[in-house]
Amino acid sequence: MARRLYVLCAVLVASVIVLPAQQLPPGYVDPGPVLAAASKAINEQSLRCVTFSGTGYSGAVGQTFENAVNIDWRRAEMANYTRTINWETGTSKETFDRKPGESPASWKYGLGFVGGMPTQKNVRQTHIVNGMNAWYTDGDTAPVAVPPEMAEIYQLDIWLTPHGFLKAARKPGANPVALWRWEQLEKGRDGNVVSPEKVHVVGITVLGKYRVDATINSQNIITRIKTTVNENTLGDFNIEQESTNFMPAGESRWPIAWHSHQGWDDNWKFYSESTGHNAYGGKFPDIKANVCEDPVPVPDAVRQTPAPNPAQVNVEKMAEGVYLLGGGPANSYMVEFRDFVAVFEAPLGEARSLAVIDTIAKLAPGKAIRWLIMSHPHFDHIGGIRTYNHIGATLVTHMINLPFINRDVLTYKARTVKPDILSLWPPTEVAEGYNYEAIQENFVITDNSRILRVYYVQPLNHVSGMLMAYLPAERIAFEADLFDTHEPPRAAQIPAMRSLMNQVQRMKLDVGTVAPIHGKPVPWSAFVDAMGTAAKTN
Protein backbone atom coordinates (compact mmCIF):
# COMPACT_ATOMS: atom_id res chain seq x y z
CA MET A 1 0.00 0.00 0.00
CA ALA A 2 2.72 2.41 1.07
CA ARG A 3 4.64 1.53 -2.00
CA ARG A 4 1.63 2.13 -4.23
CA LEU A 5 1.08 5.53 -2.54
CA TYR A 6 4.69 6.38 -3.14
CA VAL A 7 4.32 5.54 -6.81
CA LEU A 8 1.14 7.59 -7.05
CA CYS A 9 2.82 10.57 -5.36
CA ALA A 10 5.78 10.25 -7.70
CA VAL A 11 3.42 10.30 -10.68
CA LEU A 12 1.57 13.34 -9.31
CA VAL A 13 4.81 15.25 -8.64
CA ALA A 14 6.10 14.34 -12.06
CA SER A 15 2.91 15.45 -13.73
CA VAL A 16 2.88 18.77 -11.86
CA ILE A 17 6.44 19.56 -12.83
CA VAL A 18 6.54 18.18 -16.33
CA LEU A 19 3.09 18.61 -17.84
CA PRO A 20 2.86 22.40 -18.34
CA ALA A 21 6.13 22.39 -20.29
CA GLN A 22 4.89 19.47 -22.37
CA GLN A 23 1.60 21.21 -23.13
CA LEU A 24 3.29 24.27 -24.62
CA PRO A 25 4.71 23.84 -28.09
CA PRO A 26 8.11 25.35 -28.86
CA GLY A 27 7.99 29.13 -29.11
CA TYR A 28 5.18 29.51 -26.57
CA VAL A 29 5.37 30.38 -22.89
CA ASP A 30 2.92 30.29 -20.02
CA PRO A 31 0.76 33.47 -20.34
CA GLY A 32 -0.12 33.51 -16.60
CA PRO A 33 3.10 35.03 -15.22
CA VAL A 34 3.43 37.40 -18.20
CA LEU A 35 -0.06 38.82 -17.64
CA ALA A 36 0.44 38.94 -13.85
CA ALA A 37 3.67 40.93 -14.26
CA ALA A 38 2.02 43.34 -16.72
CA SER A 39 -0.89 43.85 -14.32
CA LYS A 40 1.43 44.45 -11.36
CA ALA A 41 3.62 46.90 -13.30
CA ILE A 42 0.75 49.41 -13.58
CA ASN A 43 -1.29 48.16 -10.59
CA GLU A 44 -4.01 47.50 -13.13
CA GLN A 45 -6.60 45.98 -10.80
CA SER A 46 -6.87 49.19 -8.77
CA LEU A 47 -8.35 51.04 -11.76
CA ARG A 48 -12.05 50.24 -12.37
CA CYS A 49 -12.77 53.20 -14.62
CA VAL A 50 -10.83 56.14 -15.99
CA THR A 51 -11.56 59.58 -17.40
CA PHE A 52 -8.95 61.27 -19.53
CA SER A 53 -8.97 64.64 -21.27
CA GLY A 54 -6.85 66.61 -23.67
CA THR A 55 -6.52 67.31 -27.37
CA GLY A 56 -6.44 64.75 -30.13
CA TYR A 57 -7.08 64.09 -33.77
CA SER A 58 -9.07 61.57 -35.74
CA GLY A 59 -8.46 60.28 -39.23
CA ALA A 60 -11.25 59.50 -41.68
CA VAL A 61 -10.55 55.92 -42.70
CA GLY A 62 -11.40 55.37 -46.35
CA GLN A 63 -11.80 59.08 -47.07
CA THR A 64 -8.37 59.90 -48.37
CA PHE A 65 -7.97 63.17 -50.13
CA GLU A 66 -5.48 61.86 -52.66
CA ASN A 67 -6.40 58.42 -53.94
CA ALA A 68 -5.77 56.35 -50.83
CA VAL A 69 -2.01 56.75 -50.84
CA ASN A 70 -1.52 59.29 -48.07
CA ILE A 71 0.59 58.43 -45.08
CA ASP A 72 -2.24 59.47 -42.78
CA TRP A 73 -5.95 59.27 -43.17
CA ARG A 74 -7.29 62.78 -43.57
CA ARG A 75 -7.15 64.32 -40.12
CA ALA A 76 -9.67 66.32 -38.13
CA GLU A 77 -8.78 67.91 -34.82
CA MET A 78 -10.65 66.88 -31.68
CA ALA A 79 -10.48 69.71 -29.14
CA ASN A 80 -11.78 69.59 -25.54
CA TYR A 81 -11.65 65.82 -25.70
CA THR A 82 -12.87 63.80 -22.70
CA ARG A 83 -13.47 60.10 -22.50
CA THR A 84 -14.66 57.92 -19.65
CA ILE A 85 -14.17 54.18 -19.90
CA ASN A 86 -15.72 51.89 -17.31
CA TRP A 87 -14.68 48.28 -17.73
CA GLU A 88 -17.00 47.01 -14.98
CA THR A 89 -20.08 48.22 -16.83
CA GLY A 90 -18.71 47.81 -20.37
CA THR A 91 -19.38 51.47 -21.14
CA SER A 92 -17.59 54.40 -22.69
CA LYS A 93 -18.58 58.01 -23.23
CA GLU A 94 -16.50 60.21 -25.45
CA THR A 95 -17.05 63.90 -26.20
CA PHE A 96 -15.04 66.33 -28.27
CA ASP A 97 -15.31 69.47 -30.38
CA ARG A 98 -14.85 69.04 -34.10
CA LYS A 99 -15.26 71.60 -36.85
CA PRO A 100 -18.72 71.10 -38.33
CA GLY A 101 -19.51 70.95 -42.02
CA GLU A 102 -17.28 68.29 -43.46
CA SER A 103 -17.64 64.93 -41.76
CA PRO A 104 -20.84 63.04 -41.09
CA ALA A 105 -21.78 63.21 -37.44
CA SER A 106 -21.87 59.40 -37.36
CA TRP A 107 -18.18 59.35 -38.00
CA LYS A 108 -16.23 58.76 -34.82
CA TYR A 109 -12.65 58.19 -35.84
CA GLY A 110 -11.39 55.62 -38.16
CA LEU A 111 -14.05 52.97 -38.56
CA GLY A 112 -17.43 54.48 -38.00
CA PHE A 113 -17.98 56.24 -41.27
CA VAL A 114 -21.37 55.45 -42.75
CA GLY A 115 -21.74 56.70 -46.30
CA GLY A 116 -24.30 59.34 -47.04
CA MET A 117 -25.07 60.25 -43.45
CA PRO A 118 -25.98 63.89 -42.75
CA THR A 119 -23.02 66.13 -42.33
CA GLN A 120 -22.08 67.20 -38.82
CA LYS A 121 -24.02 70.35 -37.92
CA ASN A 122 -22.67 71.21 -34.47
CA VAL A 123 -19.29 71.49 -32.84
CA ARG A 124 -19.84 69.18 -29.87
CA GLN A 125 -19.87 65.48 -30.70
CA THR A 126 -20.67 62.63 -28.31
CA HIS A 127 -20.21 58.92 -28.88
CA ILE A 128 -21.43 56.43 -26.28
CA VAL A 129 -21.37 52.65 -26.03
CA ASN A 130 -23.25 50.62 -23.45
CA GLY A 131 -23.02 46.87 -23.95
CA MET A 132 -23.76 46.14 -27.59
CA ASN A 133 -25.63 49.42 -28.15
CA ALA A 134 -23.82 52.50 -29.38
CA TRP A 135 -25.06 55.90 -30.42
CA TYR A 136 -23.92 59.42 -31.16
CA THR A 137 -25.31 62.91 -30.76
CA ASP A 138 -24.49 65.90 -32.93
CA GLY A 139 -24.63 68.85 -30.52
CA ASP A 140 -27.88 68.61 -28.53
CA THR A 141 -29.81 66.73 -31.20
CA ALA A 142 -31.52 63.39 -30.60
CA PRO A 143 -29.31 60.32 -30.18
CA VAL A 144 -28.76 58.30 -33.35
CA ALA A 145 -28.10 54.56 -33.20
CA VAL A 146 -24.80 53.26 -34.53
CA PRO A 147 -25.48 50.17 -36.72
CA PRO A 148 -24.91 46.86 -34.88
CA GLU A 149 -21.74 45.86 -36.75
CA MET A 150 -20.17 49.20 -35.85
CA ALA A 151 -21.53 49.17 -32.28
CA GLU A 152 -19.59 45.94 -31.78
CA ILE A 153 -16.39 47.77 -32.77
CA TYR A 154 -17.21 50.57 -30.29
CA GLN A 155 -17.49 47.91 -27.55
CA LEU A 156 -14.28 46.18 -28.71
CA ASP A 157 -12.44 49.50 -28.49
CA ILE A 158 -12.91 49.62 -24.68
CA TRP A 159 -10.70 46.53 -24.38
CA LEU A 160 -7.96 47.84 -26.68
CA THR A 161 -6.40 49.72 -23.77
CA PRO A 162 -3.73 48.34 -21.40
CA HIS A 163 -6.13 48.00 -18.47
CA GLY A 164 -8.96 46.80 -20.67
CA PHE A 165 -6.76 44.15 -22.25
CA LEU A 166 -5.62 42.76 -18.88
CA LYS A 167 -9.22 42.66 -17.62
CA ALA A 168 -10.41 41.00 -20.83
CA ALA A 169 -7.66 38.40 -20.47
CA ARG A 170 -9.26 37.22 -17.20
CA LYS A 171 -12.73 36.76 -18.70
CA PRO A 172 -14.03 33.29 -19.57
CA GLY A 173 -13.26 32.39 -23.16
CA ALA A 174 -10.23 34.71 -23.38
CA ASN A 175 -7.92 31.68 -23.77
CA PRO A 176 -4.63 33.57 -23.50
CA VAL A 177 -1.56 32.32 -25.30
CA ALA A 178 1.89 33.87 -24.98
CA LEU A 179 5.06 33.88 -27.00
CA TRP A 180 8.25 35.87 -27.07
CA ARG A 181 10.18 37.65 -29.79
CA TRP A 182 12.86 40.25 -30.36
CA GLU A 183 11.20 43.41 -31.54
CA GLN A 184 13.22 45.63 -33.87
CA LEU A 185 11.23 48.70 -32.87
CA GLU A 186 11.39 51.40 -35.55
CA LYS A 187 14.92 50.42 -36.48
CA GLY A 188 16.01 52.25 -39.59
CA ARG A 189 12.63 53.37 -40.78
CA ASP A 190 12.54 56.66 -38.94
CA GLY A 191 16.30 57.00 -38.75
CA ASN A 192 16.47 55.48 -35.27
CA VAL A 193 18.74 52.55 -34.65
CA VAL A 194 17.54 50.91 -31.51
CA SER A 195 18.75 47.61 -30.13
CA PRO A 196 16.18 44.89 -30.50
CA GLU A 197 14.22 44.35 -27.32
CA LYS A 198 12.93 41.03 -26.09
CA VAL A 199 9.18 41.35 -25.70
CA HIS A 200 6.27 39.08 -24.96
CA VAL A 201 3.14 38.93 -27.04
CA VAL A 202 -0.05 37.71 -25.37
CA GLY A 203 -3.01 36.90 -27.58
CA ILE A 204 -6.58 36.64 -26.29
CA THR A 205 -10.11 36.39 -27.69
CA VAL A 206 -12.40 39.35 -26.97
CA LEU A 207 -16.21 39.36 -27.31
CA GLY A 208 -15.93 35.68 -28.26
CA LYS A 209 -14.76 36.67 -31.72
CA TYR A 210 -11.87 39.10 -32.09
CA ARG A 211 -8.28 38.00 -31.70
CA VAL A 212 -6.48 40.73 -29.79
CA ASP A 213 -2.82 40.72 -28.88
CA ALA A 214 -0.71 42.91 -26.65
CA THR A 215 3.01 43.49 -26.91
CA ILE A 216 4.55 43.67 -23.44
CA ASN A 217 8.06 45.13 -23.14
CA SER A 218 10.98 44.12 -20.93
CA GLN A 219 9.62 46.37 -18.13
CA ASN A 220 6.29 44.49 -18.30
CA ILE A 221 4.53 47.50 -19.83
CA ILE A 222 1.95 46.98 -22.57
CA THR A 223 3.18 49.12 -25.45
CA ARG A 224 0.85 48.07 -28.25
CA ILE A 225 -2.50 46.32 -28.64
CA LYS A 226 -3.52 44.96 -32.01
CA THR A 227 -6.60 43.36 -33.48
CA THR A 228 -8.17 42.60 -36.84
CA VAL A 229 -11.69 43.65 -37.78
CA ASN A 230 -13.66 43.50 -41.02
CA GLU A 231 -13.69 46.50 -43.31
CA ASN A 232 -15.87 45.97 -46.38
CA THR A 233 -13.46 47.43 -48.91
CA LEU A 234 -10.18 46.04 -47.59
CA GLY A 235 -11.35 42.92 -45.75
CA ASP A 236 -9.18 41.94 -42.78
CA PHE A 237 -8.29 45.31 -41.33
CA ASN A 238 -5.53 46.05 -38.84
CA ILE A 239 -6.13 48.18 -35.75
CA GLU A 240 -3.18 48.96 -33.49
CA GLN A 241 -3.31 51.12 -30.39
CA GLU A 242 0.00 52.40 -29.12
CA SER A 243 0.14 54.17 -25.79
CA THR A 244 3.07 55.62 -23.85
CA ASN A 245 3.88 58.08 -21.03
CA PHE A 246 2.21 56.25 -18.16
CA MET A 247 1.28 58.69 -15.39
CA PRO A 248 -0.24 58.16 -11.93
CA ALA A 249 -3.96 57.38 -12.04
CA GLY A 250 -5.00 56.86 -8.41
CA GLU A 251 -3.07 53.79 -7.30
CA SER A 252 -2.55 52.79 -10.90
CA ARG A 253 -0.75 54.21 -13.92
CA TRP A 254 -2.42 55.24 -17.19
CA PRO A 255 -0.83 56.25 -20.51
CA ILE A 256 -1.43 59.85 -21.61
CA ALA A 257 0.02 59.68 -25.15
CA TRP A 258 -2.07 57.76 -27.71
CA HIS A 259 -1.51 56.83 -31.28
CA SER A 260 -3.64 54.42 -33.27
CA HIS A 261 -3.06 52.84 -36.65
CA GLN A 262 -5.97 51.71 -38.76
CA GLY A 263 -4.66 49.77 -41.71
CA TRP A 264 -1.05 48.65 -41.86
CA ASP A 265 1.78 51.02 -41.07
CA ASP A 266 3.25 50.34 -44.52
CA ASN A 267 5.01 53.65 -45.27
CA TRP A 268 6.99 52.22 -48.15
CA LYS A 269 3.97 50.56 -49.77
CA PHE A 270 5.70 47.21 -49.88
CA TYR A 271 2.51 45.22 -49.49
CA SER A 272 -0.37 47.56 -50.23
CA GLU A 273 -1.25 50.91 -51.74
CA SER A 274 -3.53 51.91 -48.91
CA THR A 275 -0.92 52.82 -46.36
CA GLY A 276 -3.31 54.94 -44.39
CA HIS A 277 -2.59 54.47 -40.79
CA ASN A 278 -2.64 57.17 -38.12
CA ALA A 279 -6.35 57.31 -37.38
CA TYR A 280 -6.60 58.44 -33.77
CA GLY A 281 -4.22 59.96 -31.32
CA GLY A 282 -3.38 62.80 -29.05
CA LYS A 283 -2.19 63.87 -25.65
CA PHE A 284 -4.66 63.38 -22.84
CA PRO A 285 -2.75 64.50 -19.74
CA ASP A 286 -5.71 65.13 -17.41
CA ILE A 287 -6.59 61.83 -15.69
CA LYS A 288 -9.29 61.00 -13.16
CA ALA A 289 -9.17 57.55 -11.61
CA ASN A 290 -12.22 55.65 -10.40
CA VAL A 291 -14.73 58.49 -10.73
CA CYS A 292 -17.20 55.96 -12.07
CA GLU A 293 -20.54 57.63 -12.71
CA ASP A 294 -23.56 55.50 -13.51
CA PRO A 295 -23.42 54.45 -17.15
CA VAL A 296 -25.65 56.37 -19.54
CA PRO A 297 -28.70 54.15 -20.15
CA VAL A 298 -29.40 53.15 -23.73
CA PRO A 299 -32.05 55.61 -25.03
CA ASP A 300 -35.32 53.96 -26.10
CA ALA A 301 -34.99 55.51 -29.55
CA VAL A 302 -31.62 53.78 -29.95
CA ARG A 303 -32.84 50.44 -28.63
CA GLN A 304 -35.85 50.55 -30.96
CA THR A 305 -33.93 51.55 -34.10
CA PRO A 306 -34.07 48.60 -36.49
CA ALA A 307 -30.75 47.54 -37.95
CA PRO A 308 -30.27 48.81 -41.50
CA ASN A 309 -31.63 46.33 -44.03
CA PRO A 310 -29.23 46.11 -46.98
CA ALA A 311 -31.69 43.87 -48.85
CA GLN A 312 -34.25 46.69 -49.15
CA VAL A 313 -33.87 47.87 -52.75
CA ASN A 314 -36.24 50.62 -53.86
CA VAL A 315 -36.61 50.59 -57.64
CA GLU A 316 -37.52 53.80 -59.46
CA LYS A 317 -37.78 53.85 -63.23
CA MET A 318 -36.14 56.97 -64.70
CA ALA A 319 -36.44 56.11 -68.41
CA GLU A 320 -36.89 52.96 -70.52
CA GLY A 321 -34.31 50.50 -69.08
CA VAL A 322 -32.85 53.11 -66.68
CA TYR A 323 -33.46 52.56 -62.96
CA LEU A 324 -32.50 54.08 -59.64
CA LEU A 325 -31.75 51.24 -57.20
CA GLY A 326 -32.03 53.05 -53.87
CA GLY A 327 -33.08 52.30 -50.32
CA GLY A 328 -29.76 52.69 -48.54
CA PRO A 329 -27.48 55.62 -47.76
CA ALA A 330 -25.98 55.34 -51.25
CA ASN A 331 -27.61 54.46 -54.59
CA SER A 332 -26.71 52.34 -57.56
CA TYR A 333 -28.10 53.01 -61.06
CA MET A 334 -28.67 50.46 -63.79
CA VAL A 335 -28.74 51.05 -67.54
CA GLU A 336 -30.08 48.23 -69.68
CA PHE A 337 -28.68 47.63 -73.17
CA ARG A 338 -29.85 45.16 -75.82
CA ASP A 339 -27.74 42.26 -74.54
CA PHE A 340 -26.24 43.42 -71.27
CA VAL A 341 -26.53 45.78 -68.31
CA ALA A 342 -24.21 48.50 -67.02
CA VAL A 343 -24.28 49.61 -63.36
CA PHE A 344 -23.07 52.91 -61.95
CA GLU A 345 -21.64 52.43 -58.42
CA ALA A 346 -21.43 49.51 -55.97
CA PRO A 347 -21.53 51.17 -52.54
CA LEU A 348 -21.56 49.74 -48.99
CA GLY A 349 -20.76 46.03 -49.10
CA GLU A 350 -21.55 42.54 -50.27
CA ALA A 351 -25.01 42.11 -48.71
CA ARG A 352 -26.20 45.31 -50.37
CA SER A 353 -24.63 44.44 -53.71
CA LEU A 354 -26.12 40.94 -53.80
CA ALA A 355 -29.59 42.39 -53.19
CA VAL A 356 -29.09 44.99 -55.95
CA ILE A 357 -27.76 42.32 -58.33
CA ASP A 358 -30.82 40.13 -57.64
CA THR A 359 -33.05 43.10 -58.42
CA ILE A 360 -31.20 43.73 -61.69
CA ALA A 361 -31.59 40.06 -62.63
CA LYS A 362 -35.38 40.45 -62.26
CA LEU A 363 -35.54 43.75 -64.18
CA ALA A 364 -33.39 42.48 -67.05
CA PRO A 365 -33.67 38.67 -67.04
CA GLY A 366 -30.90 36.77 -68.76
CA LYS A 367 -28.68 39.81 -69.33
CA ALA A 368 -25.18 39.80 -67.88
CA ILE A 369 -24.02 42.76 -65.81
CA ARG A 370 -21.22 43.48 -68.24
CA TRP A 371 -19.87 46.72 -66.75
CA LEU A 372 -19.62 48.25 -63.30
CA ILE A 373 -18.56 51.89 -63.25
CA MET A 374 -17.02 53.00 -59.96
CA SER A 375 -17.03 56.75 -59.44
CA HIS A 376 -14.09 57.12 -57.05
CA PRO A 377 -12.15 55.12 -54.47
CA HIS A 378 -13.69 56.38 -51.21
CA PHE A 379 -14.58 53.28 -49.26
CA ASP A 380 -18.29 54.06 -48.90
CA HIS A 381 -18.53 53.90 -52.71
CA ILE A 382 -16.61 50.69 -53.47
CA GLY A 383 -17.50 48.16 -50.76
CA GLY A 384 -19.41 46.13 -53.36
CA ILE A 385 -17.02 46.04 -56.32
CA ARG A 386 -15.72 42.60 -55.31
CA THR A 387 -19.27 41.23 -55.47
CA TYR A 388 -19.80 42.55 -59.01
CA ASN A 389 -16.44 41.20 -60.03
CA HIS A 390 -17.47 37.81 -58.71
CA ILE A 391 -20.63 37.74 -60.82
CA GLY A 392 -18.58 38.61 -63.89
CA ALA A 393 -18.74 42.40 -64.31
CA THR A 394 -15.74 44.29 -65.62
CA LEU A 395 -14.84 47.27 -63.46
CA VAL A 396 -14.58 50.64 -65.19
CA THR A 397 -12.31 52.91 -63.16
CA HIS A 398 -9.93 55.77 -63.75
CA MET A 399 -6.41 54.47 -64.42
CA ILE A 400 -5.02 56.31 -61.43
CA ASN A 401 -7.05 54.02 -59.14
CA LEU A 402 -5.73 50.83 -60.64
CA PRO A 403 -2.78 50.09 -58.31
CA PHE A 404 -5.00 50.54 -55.25
CA ILE A 405 -7.90 48.53 -56.66
CA ASN A 406 -5.69 45.70 -57.90
CA ARG A 407 -3.38 45.38 -54.93
CA ASP A 408 -5.76 46.12 -52.08
CA VAL A 409 -9.34 45.48 -53.12
CA LEU A 410 -9.77 43.06 -56.05
CA THR A 411 -7.39 40.49 -54.60
CA TYR A 412 -7.67 36.79 -53.88
CA LYS A 413 -6.19 37.25 -50.40
CA ALA A 414 -8.12 35.39 -47.71
CA ARG A 415 -10.55 37.33 -45.57
CA THR A 416 -10.77 35.71 -42.15
CA VAL A 417 -13.00 37.96 -40.02
CA LYS A 418 -15.86 38.13 -42.53
CA PRO A 419 -15.14 36.04 -45.63
CA ASP A 420 -17.01 37.27 -48.70
CA ILE A 421 -17.89 35.29 -51.82
CA LEU A 422 -14.84 36.55 -53.67
CA SER A 423 -12.48 35.30 -50.99
CA LEU A 424 -14.37 32.02 -50.51
CA TRP A 425 -14.72 31.25 -54.22
CA PRO A 426 -12.27 33.48 -56.10
CA PRO A 427 -13.04 33.46 -59.83
CA THR A 428 -10.12 32.90 -62.16
CA GLU A 429 -10.37 36.46 -63.55
CA VAL A 430 -9.10 37.85 -60.26
CA ALA A 431 -5.75 36.11 -60.60
CA GLU A 432 -5.52 36.54 -64.35
CA GLY A 433 -6.12 40.27 -64.18
CA TYR A 434 -8.78 40.87 -66.84
CA ASN A 435 -11.35 42.24 -64.47
CA TYR A 436 -11.07 45.96 -65.11
CA GLU A 437 -11.05 48.62 -67.79
CA ALA A 438 -8.77 51.47 -66.73
CA ILE A 439 -9.64 54.68 -68.52
CA GLN A 440 -7.82 57.98 -68.88
CA GLU A 441 -10.18 60.57 -70.38
CA ASN A 442 -13.41 58.91 -71.42
CA PHE A 443 -15.02 55.61 -72.26
CA VAL A 444 -18.16 54.67 -74.15
CA ILE A 445 -20.49 51.78 -73.38
CA THR A 446 -22.82 51.10 -76.29
CA ASP A 447 -24.77 48.46 -78.21
CA ASN A 448 -25.04 50.83 -81.20
CA SER A 449 -28.52 51.84 -80.21
CA ARG A 450 -28.09 53.15 -76.65
CA ILE A 451 -24.97 55.01 -75.58
CA LEU A 452 -23.55 55.66 -72.10
CA ARG A 453 -20.56 57.97 -71.88
CA VAL A 454 -18.10 57.85 -68.99
CA TYR A 455 -15.94 60.92 -68.23
CA TYR A 456 -13.01 61.71 -66.00
CA VAL A 457 -13.98 64.65 -63.79
CA GLN A 458 -11.30 67.25 -63.19
CA PRO A 459 -10.16 69.48 -61.67
CA LEU A 460 -11.55 68.28 -58.36
CA ASN A 461 -10.34 68.43 -54.78
CA HIS A 462 -12.66 65.75 -53.34
CA VAL A 463 -10.45 62.90 -54.55
CA SER A 464 -8.36 62.04 -57.60
CA GLY A 465 -9.61 59.56 -60.20
CA MET A 466 -13.30 60.60 -60.20
CA LEU A 467 -15.62 59.37 -62.98
CA MET A 468 -19.13 60.43 -63.94
CA ALA A 469 -21.45 58.98 -66.60
CA TYR A 470 -23.94 60.49 -69.02
CA LEU A 471 -26.82 59.19 -71.14
CA PRO A 472 -27.11 61.77 -73.98
CA ALA A 473 -30.46 60.52 -75.33
CA GLU A 474 -32.11 60.55 -71.88
CA ARG A 475 -30.05 63.58 -70.72
CA ILE A 476 -29.23 61.92 -67.36
CA ALA A 477 -25.91 62.60 -65.62
CA PHE A 478 -24.80 60.10 -62.94
CA GLU A 479 -22.40 61.49 -60.34
CA ALA A 480 -21.07 60.81 -56.84
CA ASP A 481 -20.28 63.37 -54.14
CA LEU A 482 -20.23 66.26 -56.61
CA PHE A 483 -23.80 67.25 -55.74
CA ASP A 484 -25.54 65.33 -52.95
CA THR A 485 -29.28 65.85 -52.64
CA HIS A 486 -29.91 64.07 -49.32
CA GLU A 487 -29.06 67.30 -47.52
CA PRO A 488 -28.70 70.94 -48.52
CA PRO A 489 -25.46 72.03 -50.19
CA ARG A 490 -22.79 72.94 -47.67
CA ALA A 491 -19.56 74.89 -47.79
CA ALA A 492 -17.37 71.82 -48.22
CA GLN A 493 -19.37 70.69 -51.23
CA ILE A 494 -19.25 73.91 -53.20
CA PRO A 495 -15.88 73.26 -54.93
CA ALA A 496 -17.16 69.82 -56.00
CA MET A 497 -20.33 71.41 -57.40
CA ARG A 498 -18.18 73.79 -59.42
CA SER A 499 -16.27 70.80 -60.78
CA LEU A 500 -19.53 69.22 -61.95
CA MET A 501 -20.58 72.47 -63.61
CA ASN A 502 -17.17 72.81 -65.32
CA GLN A 503 -17.29 69.24 -66.55
CA VAL A 504 -20.79 69.59 -67.97
CA GLN A 505 -19.88 72.83 -69.73
CA ARG A 506 -16.52 71.54 -71.00
CA MET A 507 -18.15 68.43 -72.52
CA LYS A 508 -21.12 70.52 -73.75
CA LEU A 509 -23.58 68.16 -72.08
CA ASP A 510 -27.26 69.03 -72.21
CA VAL A 511 -28.17 67.61 -68.80
CA GLY A 512 -31.86 67.29 -67.89
CA THR A 513 -31.51 65.21 -64.69
CA VAL A 514 -28.71 64.93 -62.14
CA ALA A 515 -28.65 61.42 -60.63
CA PRO A 516 -26.56 61.44 -57.44
CA ILE A 517 -25.28 58.50 -55.40
CA HIS A 518 -26.34 60.24 -52.17
CA GLY A 519 -29.95 61.44 -52.45
CA LYS A 520 -32.65 61.47 -55.13
CA PRO A 521 -32.34 62.48 -58.80
CA VAL A 522 -33.24 66.14 -59.37
CA PRO A 523 -33.76 68.31 -62.44
CA TRP A 524 -30.70 70.17 -63.67
CA SER A 525 -32.43 73.43 -62.68
CA ALA A 526 -32.28 72.33 -59.01
CA PHE A 527 -28.54 72.01 -59.31
CA VAL A 528 -28.24 75.40 -61.00
CA ASP A 529 -30.39 76.94 -58.24
CA ALA A 530 -28.23 75.32 -55.56
CA MET A 531 -25.10 76.67 -57.24
CA GLY A 532 -26.58 80.17 -57.13
CA THR A 533 -27.60 79.87 -53.47
CA ALA A 534 -24.23 78.41 -52.57
CA ALA A 535 -22.44 81.27 -54.31
CA LYS A 536 -24.48 83.75 -52.24
CA THR A 537 -23.89 82.02 -48.90
CA ASN A 538 -20.21 81.45 -49.68
Ligand SMILES: [Zn+2]
Ligand atom coordinates in the same frame (compact mmCIF):
# COMPACT_ATOMS: atom_id res chain seq x y z
ZN1 LIG B 1 -16.24 60.59 -51.76
Ligand SMILES: [Zn+2]
Ligand atom coordinates in the same frame (compact mmCIF):
# COMPACT_ATOMS: atom_id res chain seq x y z
ZN1 LIG C 1 -19.90 59.71 -50.86
